[in-house]
Every structure is written in C-alpha cells, then in structure tokens.
Amino acid sequence: MEKRFALLISLLLPVILSAAEISPHTLIRLPGMQKLPDIDGKITYGEWNHASSSFGGVSSVTTLMSKRQVTWYFGYDHKNFYLACDSEAPKLPQKLTAEDTVTLALLPPSAEKPVFFHVNSEGTGNLPEGATCASSILTELDRGIILPHWHLELSIPLAACGVTALQPGQTWGLQFTREFQNAAETAFWHYPAQPGQMGTFIPDPAAPVIGFDGFGHMLWDQTSNYYMKFRAENLTDRNMLITPDCLMVAAALSYATLDPQDTSTFKEGKVTFPIARYTQTLKAGERRSLEQTIWAQFPGTVRTLIGKVTSDKEDVIFYHRSFSWNLSEARNVRWENPGLPKLDSAFYPSFGNKLLVRMTGVSDRRSVETAENLGGKVPEGFRNVTVTVKDPHRQTIHTFHHLENSRNFQQECLLGELPLGDYKVELSAERKDGKIFTDLRTFSVRKFDWQNNTLGMDRVIIPPFVPLEADAARQEVHALQTGYRIANGFWDAVYVKGENILAAPVELLIDGESFSPVSTRLVSAEDDRVLYESLIRYKNLDIKVTHDYDYDGFCKTTLAFQPQGLVKLRSLVLVMPVKSEIARFFNMFIHPRNKGESYEIPAGLGEVWNSFQATRKSRRPGAWTPYCWVGGIRQGFCWIADSYRHYQLDEETPCQRLERTADALTFKLDIVNQFTVWNASNPFE
Structure with a gap:
C-alpha cells in the first residue's frame, strides 16, 4: 500500500507542489460550519448544507468537465477542515481500486508549499493524527441511481496545516482532486492553468455559504435539459445583500474563445442563459436556492457554466467557479469494460421460492461482436462456473454448476420451504489463465401480511361470459x-x-x-x-x-x-x-x-x-x-x-x-x- 501511495504522490508532485500560485478565478469565501456532518461515509440530504458544494470536476484528459461525475463539499470550524466527495463508481462487478483516490491540498498563508492529504477507496491514506475518515459504496438499490457512487467523508485537524485557528480574510490555496482509474483520469476542482496552480479559499464569518449542487435530475446527460441549482445560506444574525451573476453560455465556440471574466461578446450574441443575476436580500438564517431551468439545449456542443456571487457592491466575491462540458466529446474518458463476470439473481417467493441466477461474462453482446468484426481480441469466457446459495447460517442449500467455457449462462431452481432470514448467492468463475473471479448477491425471506392473500381470486365466471x-x-x-x-x-x-x-x-x-x-x-x-x-x-x-x-x-x-x-x-x-x-x-x-x-x-x-x-x-x-x-x-x-x-x-x-x-x-x-x-x-x- 505504501508503494502505491508513493507512486501516486510522485505523479501529483508536478501538478500540486511545483509552485504555489493561487488563482482568484476559482474561489470560495465562507463562514465556519455551525452544523457539523457525521463522518460515517454516507452523504445524506442536508448534512453538508453549511459547506460549499462544487459539482463537476475538470478532466486532466479533455480539460472539459469529466463525464464521470463528482461533487465536493468543503467547510471548516474552529478545530477541523471538512471534506466530502460524492463520485461515480463503476458498475458491478467492476470495483474501485486502491488507486482510486481523493486528494485535498491546502496552502496556508505565507507558506511556500501546500500540505496535501489523500485517501483511497479503502479509506486509508496519509491521514494525520486526529483525522477521521469514512468511506462507502452506494449501489443502485440504495437510491435508485444508474451507477454506483463512492462516498468519502473526511475531517482534518487545523494543526495538520501548522495553524491553530483560521484568521478571517486570509487567503489560502485550495485544491480537490478525484483520481479515477480504469481508465486513468484526474478530475480537478480548480483546473491548473500551469503546474501547481490552486484555487482560493478565504475564511470569513460574515460571508454567506454559497454552493453549486449540479445540473438537476432531468436526465440532463441525455436530454440537455438542465435544472441549474446554486444555493445561498446566511448563517449570521443580520440580513445581507448578495449579487449573483451566474449564467450558462451555450455556443460551440465558448470553450475555445470564452474569457470567463468577460462574457459581454456572448451576451451580445444572445447565446447566454441567466441563472441568477440580480441583487437580493438574504435574511438572517435564511437558505435560498438560486436556480433556473434551461430546456432542450441539444446535446453535442460545448457549453460553459460561470458561477459568481458577490456582495451588493460587487467588491467582495463569495463564490467564483467556471468550467465547460461536452458530453458528446469523443475524448471523454469512460469506465473501461474489463469483461468481468457479473452475477444477477432474482428470487420469487410467490412461485415456490424460485431462484433464477445469471452470469454475464461481458457487459454486452455488442462488445464481443465489435471485437470480432474489427479483428480485435474478444473478451475471454469463463469455465468452472459455480453459483452457491447459502442460508442465514452460511450452510449451502443449493449449487449451480456450469463447466463449459462461456461468457454467459442462466439457470433456475425451486428452493422449496425456507426459514425466514437473509441468504447469500455467491459466484465463482475461472478464467482460462486460472484466475478466479467472484461476485455476490443477496435475497431475504420475509413474511408480509399480503402474502398468500386470495382476496379477489375466487374462480367465478362474471357475466356476460359463459362457461368454457x-x-x-x-x-x-x-x-x-x-x-x-x-x-x-x-x-x-x-x-x-x-x-x-x-x-x-x-x-x-x-x-x-x-x-x-x-x-x-x-x-x-x-x-x-x-x-x-x-x-x-x-x-x-x-x-x-x-x-x-x-x-x-x-x-x-x-x-x-x-x-x-x-x-x-x-x-x-x-x-x-x-x-x-x-x-x-x-x-x-x-x-x-x-x-x-x-x-x-x-x-x-x-x-x-x-x-x-x-x-x-x-x-x-x-x-x-x-x-x-x-x-x-x-x-x-x-x-x-x-x-x-x-x-x-x-x-x-x-x-x-x-x-x-x-x-x-x-x-x-x-x-x-x-x-x-x-x-x-x-x-x-
């Protein structure tokens, strides 16, 4: 493990440690958190409201937003820095590796080099004394999502950066990254225009909490319908005026020619969509959404989001971040398909406790056909496939065998009477080179009030029908x-x-x-x-x-x-x-x-x-x-x-x-x- 981290650190050194330049164009100014998160590895709704959220990482490969999604949450109190990262994980049975990593880099005022902390998918890393960390993988069943997500929550003592307290108004360097594997890609919070460049963090008890939560839940990656959602919260006991200047630029040339600091040309060309652009009062203790729905902007072109929130006189910047994206970009990095054996199972308690199991050795048939048509290497099949069903006491109650070399197979059986409890379905499949792969599914036997209810199932002939x-x-x-x-x-x-x-x-x-x-x-x-x-x-x-x-x-x-x-x-x-x-x-x-x-x-x-x-x-x-x-x-x-x-x-x-x-x-x-x-x-x- 130490060797793997040493390699990771060496790769990050040119990006993070070669210089200490701080860019004002990615900036968060925020107060300390009054409501602290529970560091348990599960990012729950509202738990990180007092932190600044930042959806979308900028890819090291394309310099556009990474197609693999990521959201960071950053905050602090008088003892610790707090970071959470919600990032996309591959579909099962592919899993995150020990090189899938989240890195937090902090550059204290007057320091020459940043201090950085990294944690991998196993929840381990170079954490200092007093730090806490929790990590978990959420699957489709946890919240109805298409892809699994990796949740990481982290607290780092201020002392790990050589300070005992944060001084209001001081400028820190700040950077978050998510290092993806299979295929390799780094997603940046602030994309460094030159090696070592960082974004800006300014602690300020009088500032509001500003965050960008993302593009919404309207299948934006397929439809290009966006529900842009910034949020602002006033944790002070007095009203404050804020001036949002958030907009989306929808033009194919925006990525190549846009200066996020001067959007006048694109405004004149009427290719900008305002999200929130007027001075408003944020009352004491108030949390408000700064949002806009943007419909059917058609996939296949570059778009740029510019989020900026300032004071009413625009002399103090509370939040500033911009990035571009194009989900149709051919260079976008996606999860590689390694052809791992995947186990699916379905349990039917109303049909004699029927269990259906299916092993899929390749994610889809088309990948095999494409390889064959192009003369490429077809993903290997598997032999000696065994699916074992175990009861709550870990005793085997049924075994499926499939000895032939194949990529896919499906079988079913009737398990008969089963005691209540939780059951495991375990796959073991051998590749041609002798390597063994495993996968796991579970099902539960429960007794519900509606089971075996025959209400409405009387065998009567309802007029005008007649007997057969x-x-x-x-x-x-x-x-x-x-x-x-x-x-x-x-x-x-x-x-x-x-x-x-x-x-x-x-x-x-x-x-x-x-x-x-x-x-x-x-x-x-x-x-x-x-x-x-x-x-x-x-x-x-x-x-x-x-x-x-x-x-x-x-x-x-x-x-x-x-x-x-x-x-x-x-x-x-x-x-x-x-x-x-x-x-x-x-x-x-x-x-x-x-x-x-x-x-x-x-x-x-x-x-x-x-x-x-x-x-x-x-x-x-x-x-x-x-x-x-x-x-x-x-x-x-x-x-x-x-x-x-x-x-x-x-x-x-x-x-x-x-x-x-x-x-x-x-x-x-x-x-x-x-x-x-x-x-x-x-x-x-």
Whole structure:
C-alpha cells in the first residue's frame, strides 16, 4: 500500500507542489460550519448544507468537465477542515481500486508549499493524527441511481496545516482532486492553468455559504435539459445583500474563445442563459436556492457554466467557479469494460421460492461482436462456473454448476420451504489463465401480511361470459365469442363468432421447416379454465406446448424447450396467418408513454411492415414489442408476450413483421434469428 501511495504522490508532485500560485478565478469565501456532518461515509440530504458544494470536476484528459461525475463539499470550524466527495463508481462487478483516490491540498498563508492529504477507496491514506475518515459504496438499490457512487467523508485537524485557528480574510490555496482509474483520469476542482496552480479559499464569518449542487435530475446527460441549482445560506444574525451573476453560455465556440471574466461578446450574441443575476436580500438564517431551468439545449456542443456571487457592491466575491462540458466529446474518458463476470439473481417467493441466477461474462453482446468484426481480441469466457446459495447460517442449500467455457449462462431452481432470514448467492468463475473471479448477491425471506392473500381470486365466471366448452374428440375449446382448434402444437382454426379467421394453421418453423406433432392431451376441463398439453418435435428438439384457456377467450401458451442433444439453429419463427379480407388494421404496443400505433395495414404484397418502423430506437433487440393485434372492425387475432427472455435476436434485424400474400396477412415473430446452440443440460421455457 505504501508503494502505491508513493507512486501516486510522485505523479501529483508536478501538478500540486511545483509552485504555489493561487488563482482568484476559482474561489470560495465562507463562514465556519455551525452544523457539523457525521463522518460515517454516507452523504445524506442536508448534512453538508453549511459547506460549499462544487459539482463537476475538470478532466486532466479533455480539460472539459469529466463525464464521470463528482461533487465536493468543503467547510471548516474552529478545530477541523471538512471534506466530502460524492463520485461515480463503476458498475458491478467492476470495483474501485486502491488507486482510486481523493486528494485535498491546502496552502496556508505565507507558506511556500501546500500540505496535501489523500485517501483511497479503502479509506486509508496519509491521514494525520486526529483525522477521521469514512468511506462507502452506494449501489443502485440504495437510491435508485444508474451507477454506483463512492462516498468519502473526511475531517482534518487545523494543526495538520501548522495553524491553530483560521484568521478571517486570509487567503489560502485550495485544491480537490478525484483520481479515477480504469481508465486513468484526474478530475480537478480548480483546473491548473500551469503546474501547481490552486484555487482560493478565504475564511470569513460574515460571508454567506454559497454552493453549486449540479445540473438537476432531468436526465440532463441525455436530454440537455438542465435544472441549474446554486444555493445561498446566511448563517449570521443580520440580513445581507448578495449579487449573483451566474449564467450558462451555450455556443460551440465558448470553450475555445470564452474569457470567463468577460462574457459581454456572448451576451451580445444572445447565446447566454441567466441563472441568477440580480441583487437580493438574504435574511438572517435564511437558505435560498438560486436556480433556473434551461430546456432542450441539444446535446453535442460545448457549453460553459460561470458561477459568481458577490456582495451588493460587487467588491467582495463569495463564490467564483467556471468550467465547460461536452458530453458528446469523443475524448471523454469512460469506465473501461474489463469483461468481468457479473452475477444477477432474482428470487420469487410467490412461485415456490424460485431462484433464477445469471452470469454475464461481458457487459454486452455488442462488445464481443465489435471485437470480432474489427479483428480485435474478444473478451475471454469463463469455465468452472459455480453459483452457491447459502442460508442465514452460511450452510449451502443449493449449487449451480456450469463447466463449459462461456461468457454467459442462466439457470433456475425451486428452493422449496425456507426459514425466514437473509441468504447469500455467491459466484465463482475461472478464467482460462486460472484466475478466479467472484461476485455476490443477496435475497431475504420475509413474511408480509399480503402474502398468500386470495382476496379477489375466487374462480367465478362474471357475466356476460359463459362457461368454457371443451370437445376432446375434436380438440376444440370455445368461449363466449371465440374458439380454438388445436393442431401441431398450436391451432389450425381460431373462431370469432363462429368463423375461422385463419388463412392457414399457426405453426412454428425451425430453419424454415415444420415440427412434427407427437401427442396432444386434455389435462383438465373446468368451467373457467381448460388445460391442454401438446408435444412437437424436430430432430432432437422437443417442445412441450401448454395451452391454458380462460373463460374470457384468451389462451396463454407456454413453450418448454427440451433439447435431447446438441441443437444448432439459425431461425425459429412463429407464423400466424389471418385471412386477407379480415386483416385491414393492426396495433402495436411500443412504450407506456406513447402507448402504441394503430394503422391501416399498408397495401402491397410481401413485407408491408416491420418492428423497426414502429420504434427503431427501442432498447429491446430487434425492436421487439410485447403486443400485436391484426384484424378488422369486429374480428382480429391478438398476440401478447410477457418478455423476450430466452429469445436469441440480432439487434440489427427487425424481429416482427407483417407479410401479405394474395389470401393472407401473416404476422411473423422471430424467436431466434441468429446462430444459436442449445444443449440437453439446459432446458428452458
């Protein structure tokens, strides 16, 4: 550990220690904290209100704001300096390293060189006697964030800088940095125009606390909609006048030509957006937001934020900081994808305590495809994958094994009755070079009042619906206005008001060929529910098709794939042909916000529609949509699915299509449209 810190210190020396110049263009003047933070490694809401906040670090690579987010909080009292850092961490299973570091540098008045303190992600560093430090990682579940964050809280005694008290009005040099790894990048609070340059800190009991909390929570990194939020708080017992002069410059040339000390050219060009720009009274004890919403400024250009708050006569500066950003900049540093094995698990207590586990050896399939297409090195797979489930007493209750070399695998099991408590799911995966990687998930077994409540689940038929009619000899099931005739695992007739609306049987095609029927049997027939099971076969692939008919006329169909050996395929398509004279319209569900689209089916023969036309930007592979209805004014065929789990889809190929022939409009659903291999050891449904 000492060697690693020695290396880090040597890298920082040219930046921090080679000179002692202090820049007035990054400055905080603030009073001592009256409300002190709890140094526990968790930055909670309002805990650091009496400190000055600074969102956004300036990258050592681009000199723009780092794409990896960071916010610092700095304050002091009569004994200590206080620093907190909330910074982005990589997605699990990638973790912070011992070289991921936060550094605080302070240059006392009249001193030639700064004193600096650094702490790594393990909470250790060159801390002086009397210092306190706490560190923690917050995950998505802690606060609903996309990426984990590292929280660091730190207190440093004044004596560590050779002083016993802070004198009001004295000028200190100040610098914070966050040293990111994977890939390496330093984010600066004050970007040094030359090596060793620092920002300014001035203790002043009569000053307000000014901070900048960030760009808000309107998905600004995707939408460029900003909720700019500065804040001011008066800790004194008298009113004070402050003059904010905060604005955003939205111009592509701002980064190259803007002088943050003179924005007149850009104001005249009307490319500035004021955030807070008038003198106002800050009452004794008052905390006020200085904020502005700036809508749809379009991604892909450089913008600059200038935050400046002064006294009413503008002769005393309380806060001054500026930086530029461009999230579309190609040089922006991002987390590298090392291809670590990631474990995901899902626990379903209402389904027999089902546990589903999935190992993903590469963050996304596209990274593998990109490497293959460019002739690069494909991330290695893993072998001897073991997932162990342990009870609250650390006893193993189930183990999943996957010995083959692969990047991804998924399995599930029923754990049966489980005592209440907290359980662990532990992954161990071996790389080709013998290195072992681990990951961990947890779940809990609890008893809630709503569990196993059957209220509203009475099996009664609600009018105007009528009991189902099952004809075992004809393999037909009829509801109020609909009916089905089973054939080859699906149907060769779907009745609406007694008329068959199918132009041909619904069937499943594998590499263009049909399955062969093996058996069909009636499992149960009740007034409100009828169950059928069919078995179809193609070479060494068996599929058990379960039909669950409800009295409302819907049929839930479940496909259980049972490979009897190694199965290699390139396509698996469900084909549903409806008579042309009936199929005039279609409706596709796209997204909860815009519901879907309803159209008259385009004229012509061949392919007349595909899922890319509905939503090419869908995050689902092949723009998969979970709902499709095809029909006329009074008749139609509706397909609905829970998810695309176990589908094998090419992201660049639409997976749903409407094709017309002279007598049929056919809805085609790709379940597989790329080369896929299944084996007997992994059945699924």
